[in-house]
Amino acid sequence: ISEPQRPRGMRVMILVNPHSGRGQALQLFTGHVQGMLTEAAIPYTLVITEHQNHARELVRKADLSQWDALVIMSGDGLLFEVINGLMDREDWQEAIQTPLGILPGGSGNALAASVHHYSQSPPAWNEELLLSCGFMLCKGLVGSMDLVSIHLASRQRLFSFLSLAWGFVADVDIESEKYRHVGAIRFLMGTLVRLATLKVYQGRLAYLPVKESDSKTRALLDTLLPGLDQPVPESWTVVREEDFVLVLAIYQSHLAEDLWTAPGAMADDGLIHLFYVTAGISRPALLRLFLAMEKGAHLACGCPHLVYEKVKALRLEPLTPQGMITVDGEMVEEAHFPVLGGSCGEPGQAPPPVPPYIRAAASSEEA
Numbered sequence: 001i002s003e004p005q006r007p008r009g010m011r012v013m014i015l016v017n018p019h020s021g022r023g024q025a026l027q028l029f030t031g032h033v034q035g036m037l038t039e040a041a042i043p044y045t046l047v048i049t050e051h052q053n054h055a056r057e058l059v060r061k062a063d064l065s066q067w068d069a070l071v072i073m074s075g076d077g078l079l080f081e082v083i084n085g086l087m088d089r090e091d092w093q094e095a096i097q098t099p100l101g102i103l104p105g106g107s108g109n110a111l112a113a114s115v116h117h118y119s120q121s122p123p124a125w126n127e128e129l130l131l132s133c134g135f136m137l138c139k140g141l142v143g144s145m146d147l148v149s150i151h152l153a154s155r156q157r158l159f160s161f162l163s164l165a166w167g168f169v170a171d172v173d174i175e176s177e178k179y180r181h182v183g184a185i186r187f188l189m190g191t192l193v194r195l196a197t198l199k200v201y202q203g204r205l206a207y208l209p210v211k212e213s214d215s216k217t218r219a220l221l222d223t224l225l226p227g228l229d230q231p232v233p234e235s236w237t238v239v240r241e242e243d244f245v246l247v248l249a250i251y252q253s254h255l256a257e258d259l260w261t262a263p264g265a266m267a268d269d270g271l272i273h274l275f276y277v278t279a280g281i282s283r284p285a286l287l288r289l290f291l292a293m294e295k296g297a298h299l300a301c302g303c304p305h306l307v308y309e310k311v312k313a314l315r316l317e318p319l320t321p322q323g324m325i326t327v328d329g330e331m332v333e334e335a336h337f338p339v340l341g342g343s344c345g346e347p348g349q350a351p352p353p354v355p356p357y358i359r360a361a362a363s364s365e366e367a
């Protein structure tokens with residue numbers, strides 16, 4: 001994160017999803033953030049999103065020269081829309097350099113919790129986290145952030161800043177949406193419900209491990225991903241097991257405000273932090289992992305079913321049609337044998353121009 005550098009005359013578009021989280025994002029904005037922006041003399045334009053994909057369409061067409069920053073007051077889903085809207089543009093190479101901000105208004109708030117963590121502040125939740133993110137916005141603190149390019153078997157191509165999940169985590173995320181009104185505790189409720197009906201998900205997983213000798217390249221990385229109809233190269237590791245409880249690729253430190261999932265992750269480390277849990281884990285052991293995750297201590301549990309690898313790219317091929325796949329917490333496929341490939345890279349280079357479903361690549365983002 002760079003030195004305070006708020007440019008004079010900074011103009012900010014703030015997109016608020018009034019239905020996010022417990023449905024109080026607008027009240028939280030007026031109660032906690034508006035005054036800070038006024039005191040910091042930051043002019044802003046408030047846009048209340050009216051429907052799904054409103055933000056995506058807006059940023060796809062916006063005159064970005066009018067804005068110094070686009071700020072999202074919602075959960076991570078609205079930022080996912082904005083990033084993909086920017087990447088839809090013909091001028092995406094420039095558009096994706098627009099500084100983005102996040103103000104936590106959802107129930108998970110993974111990126112807000114991660115950015116707060118990167119600022120080396122002690123953990124904060126709820127309104128305190130909102131104040132911290134509001135403060136960073138007022139100071140104009142900007143850093144770079146990796147994007148992961150995801151290529152679905154349906155030929156859809158997505159850009160992801162947070163996570164790709166399949167199995168337990170994805171199911172809990174989607175199934176617990178109905179408890180959104182209770183806030184962050186929805187994940188614990190969803191975890192307990194899903195534990196009661198614990199499932200095994202069959203699939204194939206392969207990844208390109210990071211080697212000690214790997215330099216922090218800023219090169220275009222879509223070449224890392226073999227075509228989905230091709231076998232993975234020999235440099236890849238093919239996971240022997242095909243029975244999983246969960247697969248989670250995460251590229252930020254937090255999966256939610258109280259889930260410090262990838263303790264070593266940084267916004268621009270150029271890494272995909274890949275976790276998977278193989279079948280055979282007991283319900284109490286799985287619950288213990290999630291409880292330990294609050295303090296980032298799950299890897300110290302000594303659980304033989306939990307595997308953690310730092311990777312540059314991965315491929316996931318579910319073999320049974322049960323289980324959802326989420327990208328940044330949003331459901332992308334209800335698995336009917338999709339194949340997924342994702343790769344992550346450093347700032348500086350970006351993928352080739354659209355059409356949007358060609359090869360996967362990595363790019364960077366200002367956050």
Ligand SMILES: Nc1ncnc2c1ncn2[C@@H]1O[C@H](COP(=O)(O)OP(=O)(O)OP(=O)(O)O)[C@@H](O)[C@H]1O
Nearest residue numbers: 020021049050051052053074075077078106107108
């Ligand atoms: N006015 C609206 N009405 C309905 N849906 C909307 C509206 N504005 C945005 N959305 C959609 O709501 C979805 C969820 O948004 P988001 O993830 O930001 O909040 P959330 O789901 O409450 O957060 P969390 O996942 O942390 O609980 C997004 O896909 C977004 O497109």
